[in-house]
Amino acid sequence: MRRAEGFIAVDWGTTNRRAWLIDGAGNCVGEMEDDQGILSVERGQFSEAVNDIRRRLGDHLLLMAGMIGSNRGWVEAPYVPCPAGLSDLAERLVWAEEGRTAIIPGLSYLTDGEADVMRGEEVQILGAVAADMVPGDCLICHPGTHNKWINVVDGRIIGFNTVMTGEIFSLLKEHSLLADLLRLPATTGEAFHSGVRRGLAHDGLTAELFSVRARVLLDQAKREDAASYTSGLLIGADIRVGLRAAPEAEVIVIGRPELTSLYASALVEAGQEAREVDGEASFLAGIRQLAELI
């Protein structure tokens, strides 16, 4: 219904935000991206930060996903417990401005002793399912600051597991003893795959990380390989967690292409078929479906 008038879809994260203008036919006819993540908006200033989006893309209904609904965001949108599908998200939408600006809730997953949460990825996952970009039953890997392993059954998310890989890699790169070794971008060459094999085979990631420096100091590894090796190490250890319940079929890797390619390459090294799906296309598919449901 809303879709006939067009709307603005927003993915508002911790450190940046993206917005797309979707017209009545469902086409994306405008977009913007900036570094106004929720942490750079002061409490009380979110209404103005949203006005800024409307000034740039037009005065439309606004549907927002991501950390904007967290306790550090604008209005907290309580987590929807798993299992959950798109209709559950639509029912639990939180209106920050009644009838004008809505926040899509994230998901929570609780199961004996395990606790996990997500905000933003659920729109991509369920969007990819709704648009038949991925099967209704699959294991999805969603790399990012916090990589998610997501079980989809009958088109709904039944559970997930978050691994802090991206954030740990950033911390190491920016603030650790390894920082000067991690300046180059990680690429999927032999150093990366050797890191992946090591991460897959060995428990004790915090010990493996120190050896990155020791290997260079003792001429066992080349300095220029350190970033790719370390990325491989972290992703290998991550995949060890994700493949605890290895699927029969392929793993779907959804997200930004520069990250999905690293994970897909590492999954193949782990003997697992992997297919990459674009995160932006998935997000837009999901939010278009949600716009139909409200």
Added chain:
Amino acid sequence: MRRAEGFIAVDWGTTNRRAWLIDGAGNCVGEMEDDQGILSVERGQFSEAVNDIRRRLGDHLLLMAGMIGSNRGWVEAPYVPCPAGLSDLAERLVWAEEGRTAIIPGLSYLTDGEADVMRGEEVQILGAVAADMVPGDCLICHPGTHNKWINVVDGRIIGFNTVMTGEIFSLLKEHSLLADLLRLPATTGEAFHSGVRRGLAHDGLTAELFSVRARVLLDQAKREDAASYTSGLLIGADIRVGLRAAPEAEVIVIGRPELTSLYASALVEAGQEAREVDGEASFLAGIRQLAELI
């Protein structure tokens, strides 16, 4: 020989330095500590930074251990390969100022595919052995920014393994999404032990770390327990690595009391006897022995 005249012992690390004045009888008769770690001394300024120590403690022979001998320090003191004892360190001393100022080399450990290095801890370990504070055959745990697990056989260090526990905990505390949850000091209560059990039992540290936040958000854990739980988690995972070759006898934990107490408590949780030995006393025992050998 040198000992008759007295000398200054220096433990010069990355972020701070400590120095002790040892008299001819081997007694510590003066000391200083400040934040002039090697990273805060510009290249070319080390000679002046050493003069500063002599101005404060007297014009004596100076024996220095730690990162001062690294490639970021004053003069690089090449690593001595394991196995190594105090006499090997004495033979490979590097004189930054001939006959006046010496740097004690660190150790390296290379064994098929594994590479590791240490600088500073070796003086404490071998000092504790030389002073009969610990047996000549033992497994030593040395917590710090980089925790070391050290195998001592016949009074010599035959190999070791570094786990980046302390640095990862600092990075999480200062720069991560968990920062606001990790403000309280870690103490050895139930939250710590629950973290230790989890770290000992579960592979996948980077996944466990994210759950710290999720557990608080979903009311599965108390916010004020997060720092102790996370410390336990990291130390539990560390001990998993260290006890791969579990010793029959006790593990000796050498270092700063606030850290050795956490590790000793976690080792007991892991079913291992543990004994704490003071790192400063061990360091002074080691450097006194070295002063005798040169």
